[in-house]
Amino acid sequence: xxxxxxxxxxxxxMFPGPLGHSxxxxxxxxxxxxxxxxxxxxxxxxxxxxxxxxxxxxGAGMVMRPDVIDAAAEAAALSGxxxxxxxxxxxxxxxxxxxSLAAGPGVVLLxxxxxxxxxxxxxxxxxxxxSIGDYxxxxxxxxxxxxxxxxxxxxxxxxxxxESGEEESFSSGLLEYPHYTRPALWKGRAVPEVLLGGNxxxxxEWRQAEAERITRERRPDLWAAWQxxxxxxxxx
Ligand code: SAM
Numbered sequence: 001x002x003x004x005x006x007x008x009x010x011x012x013x014m015f016p017g018p019l020g021h022s023x024x025x026x027x028x029x030x031x032x033x034x035x036x037x038x039x040x041x042x043x044x045x046x047x048x049x050x051x052x053x054x055x056x057x058x059g060a061g062m063v064m065r066p067d068v069i070d071a072a073a074e075a076a077a078l079s080g081x082x083x084x085x086x087x088x089x090x091x092x093x094x095x096x097x098x099x100s101l102a103a104g105p106g107v108v109l110l111x112x113x114x115x116x117x118x119x120x121x122x123x124x125x126x127x128x129x130x131s132i133g134d135y136x137x138x139x140x141x142x143x144x145x146x147x148x149x150x151x152x153x154x155x156x157x158x159x160x161x162x163e164s165g166e167e168e169s170f171s172s173g174l175l176e177y178p179h180y181t182r183p184a185l186w187k188g189r190a191v192p193e194v195l196l197g198g199n200x201x202x203x204x205e206w207r208q209a210e211a212e213r214i215t216r217e218r219r220p221d222l223w224a225a226w227q228x229x230x231x232x233x234x235x236x
Pocket of ligand 1: 085086087088089110111112113114115116117130131132133134135136137138139140141143
């Protein structure tokens with residue numbers, strides 16, 4: 001069975017959406033991964049088939065009901081795959097988590113709407129809470145698409161050699177160095193001299209120095225972690 005993504009959503013028609021195009025879309029068409037969008041509303045019972053209700057304790061907005069989410073999660077369970085809920089309250093999604101998901105059989109993703117999901121079902125189902133960043137979206141679907149886009153490109157055979165992810169941002173703990181292509185002179189801006197010389201050792205050195213400079217300037221958190229790793233590494 002190919003790597004499988006099951007989505008629990010109130011908007012199944014949003015999928016595959018952007019994931020049906022380009023790299024992820026080609027991989028989907030080739031059967032390198034499978035996407036199943038499950039409508040949470042199909043698991044609502046009662047006369048009005050409501051999926052949400054007012055929050056205990058008062059406040060604005062509605063909360064997704066635990067019984068409905070539980071029934072949908074039961075129907076979506078995928079052997080060996082984690083059940084992840086996208087939420088701004090979750091731990092930040094990292095490239096390391098993306099890579100570990102790509103190494104597994106798949107994932108079940110729960111997309112929230114409204115104010116969020118009743119906490120009891122999150123705990124009862126031992127869901128992993130993940131955030132894609134420190135900002136608030138109107139729903140979990142775009143967050144699920146971000147996660148899947150990042151995972152699918154790492155599945156075996158999805159990226160060609162020319163798209164290899166070996167030197168990308170985060171893979172070494174640093175942000176990536178800048179890229180340049182033709183023309184060598186554009187609007188008076190020249191490409192860094194070293195890249196035109198064909199000296200591979202000098203190019204590698206320049207790229208490493210640029211990756212370090214950019215990480216130091218833009219992401220002090222990543223820079224501190226990288227330095228700590230470098231300090232801990234045994235010297236030859
Ligand atoms: N009241 C919630 C809060 O302040 O944490 C925000 C709810 S948001 C309007 C609705 C849904 O969008 C959430 O349940 C979640 O599924 C999704 N969402 C919003 N921002 C997100 C983020 N940064 N990462 C992942 N999911 C997010």
